Each structure stands twice: as structure tokens, then as C-alpha cells.
Amino acid sequence: MPDVKFMITLARYFSLVKLNLSSPSESQIANAKELLAKAIQDIRSLAKSLNMDWAEHTTLGELIEQECFKIEKSGLMEVKYYQNSVCNLPLQEKIILFRGFQECISNIIKHAEASLIEIYLQEENNYLKLAVADNGSSSKNLKQVKVELIRS
Secondary structure, three states, rough: OOOOHEEEEHHHHHHHHHHHHHHOOHHHHHHHHHHHHHHHHHHHHHHHHHHHHHHHHOHHHHHHHHHHHHHHHHOOOEEEEOOOOOOOHHHHHHHHHHHHHHHHHHHHHHOOOOEEEEEEEEEEOEEEEEEEEEEOOOOOOOEEEEEOOOOO
């Protein structure tokens, strides 16, 4: 069931956008764009929180591989993916790591002016290491996270 408060907030965003675009000045257009960006962000957040089934029966490695395929298919850049782990993480941890990975990739696509992304998913000494490197313009082109795996 949709969140009523959320729907009212969205309606308010879109009403403000409509007002800003009725006789638009440059500042009103900028304001409308800001409101639309916020509405889109809120819709994405709600959609992600409502449905986590997409990750339940898939490993982190498979989720990353699917994302690599989408990037390659788009033709935006080349992606090289190296994996030595089939680690099965609890759902919440898997989703947190995957969303962080998606944010990193999104930032590379938007800002790095890269033509190549290299992704490493490695399990070593009871740690899971996820590293993303690009050949873009940023001086900090390696992003990585290391997570301790707690085995029962």
C-alpha cells in the first residue's frame, strides 16, 4: 500500500513545478528542475525500500555482473570485472554493498570522463574486498571497501 504522506509530498512537488512553469523565468525554471530532481530521488528511495526481492536469491557477484552488463550494453564505457568470491551475504549487507557500488559507478559515469572501469570482488582472509577503479580524470580513481565476513 502506498505511503499517503509520501503521495501528498509528491503532489506538492509537482504542484510547485507546475506553478514555476506557468510563466517561467530562469530562476523559476531552475527551481522547477530542483523540485523534479528531489521528487525523482524520493520516488527512487521509496521504490528501493518497498522491494528487496530482487536481491534475495542472487549473490553480490551476480548483481555486480548484471550491472556491468548494463553498462557495457549502453556503450558508455568498457567494463572489466574480476571476481574470486561467491560469498553469500545476508540480504541487508548485500543490498548496502550493492547500492554503494551503484553510487560509485554512477559517480564515475557522471563525473570521471572515464572510458574504462575495472571492478574487483575478492574474498581473502575472512574479508570481502570490493574495489572499483577507472581511467578517468580524477586523481582519486580507486574506490574500495573491505568488509569483515563473520562466519557462524
